[in-house]
Amino acid sequence: MLDGLIQKNNTKIVLLVLDGVGGLPVRDGKTELELAKTPNLDLLAKKSALGMHIPVDYGITPGSGPGHLGLFGYNPIKYQIGRGILEALGLGLEVKDTDIAIRGNYATVEYIEGKPIIKDRRAGRISTEENQKITSKLSQAIKEIEGVKVHFASGMEHRLAIVLRFPEELPEGSDRIKDTDPQKEGLEPIEPEGENEASERVASVVRKLLRNIQEILSDEPKANYVLLRGFSQKPKMESFESRFGLRACAIAVYPMYKGLASLVGMELVDFPGQSIQDEIMALKRVWEEYDFFFMHIKKTDSYGEDGKFEGKIKVIEEFDRHLPEILELKPHVLVITGDHSTPSVLKGHSWHPVPVLLHSPYVLGGTSERFTERECLKGELGIFPAEKLINFMLANSLRLAKFGA
């Protein structure tokens, strides 16, 4: 739709994602956003365009991957990010077009007649520290297999991620390899095999990788094997800059969100600290360098996931106190929204539409009193698919030419 309409100018767009910000009533029939005291947001809401976005589809609860792809203007059903990639991104590994990313579990096997039989699929849930020690051993011992670079990253307890970086871009379907985890103890791990020529090439590297791992871990009492799941390659995606004409950067603390931003080619801004204040400092520092600023605040979601609505309210209030600093930068377009809802009462992501606030000189405004679920329902943006948010942002920054004469 936007092909041929994109035009460049010097406007600046801020996309501020309060992760999981949408909620449901938690006390006195009010949601977290309704209970939060947000004088600055209230003021902004009165003169902004409000609405609700649907991350994926009616009734569908999105993971963080589809949630963010939508906000970035990519259809989250068309562009599906595999489990291996999300795990790798979440643990801080980079994923390129040349890569196969894999989720792994340390496991315990016992050799019976020379064959590995799974005794514990999670290696007795070894400690995260133990995991880091073992993963670092693997990283040092295995750097390359037949010209394919191997990257390991340790996760929580028994989890790890592996990225295989091939010398050249891989054809589509290279990740068609079944999980090696048979999902049951007492069985032999499944030997990785490709379902087509391209994935068989990957599988042959994986088989050698597994032999090497077995050897290196042979004297480990618990974690003497690695089960692999979620083989995946990056979907072919045009970069954010070439698609929308925006030089974009990401200001985020958690690896997963940095990873998602880098998947679409946003540049990652390094900064010290982890607080909202630290993120705003970073935003100010790079303000002149980009057109588009994706800023991610995680804690709204974390408290929602834990069912701690008081904590979620506090993060919203903390953000509200910092809002004037962002407004002082005078972005032409400022969007405040979430990647999905995380109602504290559900202790997890949910399917509910997500409040959106869009501030620009070209909005109606005056429809609503606050940035809350119920007030956003009254707004001029209506209820719309997340992937159309980019259209609103581009339009309001006067970066879209007229369609037709």
Add this chain to the structure above:
Amino acid sequence: MLDGLIQKNNTKIVLLVLDGVGGLPVRDGKTELELAKTPNLDLLAKKSALGMHIPVDYGITPGSGPGHLGLFGYNPIKYQIGRGILEALGLGLEVKDTDIAIRGNYATVEYIEGKPIIKDRRAGRISTEENQKITSKLSQAIKEIEGVKVHFASGMEHRLAIVLRFPEELPEGSDRIKDTDPQKEGLEPIEPEGENEASERVASVVRKLLRNIQEILSDEPKANYVLLRGFSQKPKMESFESRFGLRACAIAVYPMYKGLASLVGMELVDFPGQSIQDEIMALKRVWEEYDFFFMHIKKTDSYGEDGKFEGKIKVIEEFDRHLPEILELKPHVLVITGDHSTPSVLKGHSWHPVPVLLHSPYVLGGTSERFTERECLKGELGIFPAEKLINFMLANSLRLAKFGA
């Protein structure tokens, strides 16, 4: 979209269809729903998710077939139910994958030079009783043609339905046979011919059937011929249970709606009586046996079709009095809506969006005061395609897994 996301649990979902419930102002600028006194619905509306569904598309007036398919989660444009099937279902015949269903008219022909020439396409609109007598004569005389079972059902005045049940499932396109009714008196009926091999096989059976009918009706003074229209076979549809993981039943009085429910594989609940009270008794009786309960209330539509808005209001009020009994069953998700609007002022189905109320523990609520067209417009569900209602019902019963990680 829902592929791979469906998960089962013990929740119960009630889909309550007040046929044709939506309306337009009839008195004092108020619609039937607005004029009705509905204290129980009002109370429920305040704490429910409200919205409007679009049965087929903006501005499109649906028949009962597409209206219900949408509510059942099937795209009503993709799955079109032929006229013959709707007629057969409406007259209480079953329609299976092996069947060809046909609408028929009794007609009067005169034999000129041995050829039948149509004198009256409706056999002088014989009485329904006369029709029943003649149809029963046909039923007794013609039970099978070349291994194909034949079922007749009499309708109002000159109308009837015929179902041909073949010994095995029919290939797609088997219903490609043109109407035999030339739509004009003074002409010969059109000889049925198949447009392809599969339909020609059906046509050859139909030709023999017509010869038999001619013979049996030869001494009838008026109804001495049958014109056939709307040859149709059931579209290939995955069953409701395999598609959505819900064991579903239908509680309905009129054959058409039972038929539509059975087309998607819902089980029909038999019960005595025809009142709303009778339907609720049936609902209570089978409450433990199913996950999903489609309950159909017809009279709202009937009064709308007759332009009798007072009658429509009374049915809505009657339903309201019974609502507490349904709530006492504590369904996890209760949806109240219509299959389309039937404004009394239009005396027929209309294209207007249809009010939807969804009650579950996971709604915002508090957006609206009543279950009316204007109050539903303020609701959190927005205006959405009918076929997405199933997503909302599944999400709110926690039967959908997260999409992506």
